[in-house]
Amino acid sequence: ESEKSWILMATARSPTNIAVIKYWGKRDEELILPVNDSISVTLDPDHLSATTTVAVSPSFEQDRMWLNGKEISLSGGRYQNCLREIRKRARDVEDEKKGIRIQKDDWNNLHVHIASYNNFPTAAGLASSAAGFACLVFALAKLMNVKEEYGELSSIARQGSGSACRSIYGGFVKWAMGNNPDGSDSIAIQLAEETHWNDLFIVIAVVSSKQKETSSTSGMRESVQTSALLKYRAETVVPSRVLKIEEAIRDHDFASFARITCADSNQFHAICLDTTPPIFYMNDTSHRIISLVERWNQSEGTLQVAYTFDAGPNAVMIAPNRQAAALLLQRLLFYFPPPQDTDLTSYILGDKSI
Numbered sequence: 001e002s003e004k005s006w007i008l009m010a011t012a013r014s015p016t017n018i019a020v021i022k023y024w025g026k027r028d029e030e031l032i033l034p035v036n037d038s039i040s041v042t043l044d045p046d047h048l049s050a051t052t053t054v055a056v057s058p059s060f061e062q063d064r065m066w067l068n069g070k071e072i073s074l075s076g077g078r079y080q081n082c083l084r085e086i087r088k089r090a091r092d093v094e095d096e097k098k099g100i101r102i103q104k105d106d107w108n109n110l111h112v113h114i115a116s117y118n119n120f121p122t123a124a125g126l127a128s129s130a131a132g133f134a135c136l137v138f139a140l141a142k143l144m145n146v147k148e149e150y151g152e153l154s155s156i157a158r159q160g161s162g163s164a165c166r167s168i169y170g171g172f173v174k175w176a177m178g179n180n181p182d183g184s185d186s187i188a189i190q191l192a193e194e195t196h197w198n199d200l201f202i203v204i205a206v207v208s209s210k211q212k213e214t215s216s217t218s219g220m221r222e223s224v225q226t227s228a229l230l231k232y233r234a235e236t237v238v239p240s241r242v243l244k245i246e247e248a249i250r251d252h253d254f255a256s257f258a259r260i261t262c263a264d265s266n267q268f269h270a271i272c273l274d275t276t277p278p279i280f281y282m283n284d285t286s287h288r289i290i291s292l293v294e295r296w297n298q299s300e301g302t303l304q305v306a307y308t309f310d311a312g313p314n315a316v317m318i319a320p321n322r323q324a325a326a327l328l329l330q331r332l333l334f335y336f337p338p339p340q341d342t343d344l345t346s347y348i349l350g351d352k353s354i
């Protein structure tokens with residue numbers, strides 16, 4: 001009985017990331033290998049992040065997971081791939097105080113329980129898989145004393161969800177598509193640390209709380225199969241954009257950074273339209289936000305803010321400093337006036353139901 005009474009835990013927290021050069025399309029569905037490089041900025045963990053605790057005990061009879069308190073199935077290939085790849089790299093663990101000794105090979109016979117929480121409502125339609133899988137891989141690696149470098153951990157997180165590999169690092173991150181058929185060089189690389197461009201402000205306008213209709217995974221599969229524009233983008237457009245935005249990030253060149261970010265978001269949504277049947281992620285409110293930002297940028301002569309939209313209608317806007325972010329909020333609230341006494345932290349722009 002006492003043999004079975006111990007439990008060992010580890011906890012990790014990972015923020016989500018926002019792509020400025022989008023990942024859209026896989027060349028290998030099983031290993032999750034992309035058709036182009038992508039670049040993102042990792043958010044501050046206080047706002048949009050996942051916190052995951054993993055526990056191991058000889059009394060656990062199977063691997064189990066709870067997401068925001070509700071049990072979910074671990075039978076999917078993506079969870080199994082992450083668990084397998086971390087277990088493969090597990091090492092001896094000793095906790096003298098608790099009298100626990102786990103040997104490397106024991107990990108194959110021990111089961112884990114996983115509890116993960118997002119600090120933002122899943123219903124807000126903001127991507128959670130990036131933070132979730134990065135966090136899961138980190139927490140498991142900590143528990144099992146995995147010593148691999150972050151690049152290798154990112155390639156394990158990638159097998160949970162492509163965009164998750166970029167959440168392994170803070171700051172600006174590139175997911176290098178890689179060339180190897182086994183995916184070993186399809187990893188995240190940190191381009192600049194968290195503190196590199198400290199003035200940037202990110203404003204997220206929640207436009208709809210509805211779950212998206214087409215998942216990213218199936219949407220990008222259909223785009224790869226049917227969009228001729230996707231091939232052109234991956235081969236011709238993205239490689240030069242990546243070089244240019246890397247320079248803009250290095251030099252704190254906001255105008256260039258903003259121009260490329262907006263153009264890449266718009267091209268990603270053009271590919272969605274070029275897919276058969278077409279995929280509509282943005283809605284009328286998203287389009288109105290683009291127009292108001294574009295008008296503002298043109299009237300000032302230099303770019304004031306960048307916008308980018310993922311596989312849903314919510315707007316992510318990047319301002320070069322606090323003053324610009326405040327002006328942006330003013331403009332958004334002018335064009336989308338909230339009803340009186342609205343709690344602005346949960347205000348949904350353009351949602352007729354309020």
Ligand code: 2P0
Nearest residue numbers: 019022023161162163216217310311
């Ligand atoms: C990105 N998105 O780069 C792009 C932009 C959405 C639009 O990565 O199939 O959830 O799990 O690899 O990572 C969303 O796709 O897809 C995504 P899988 P994922 O952030």
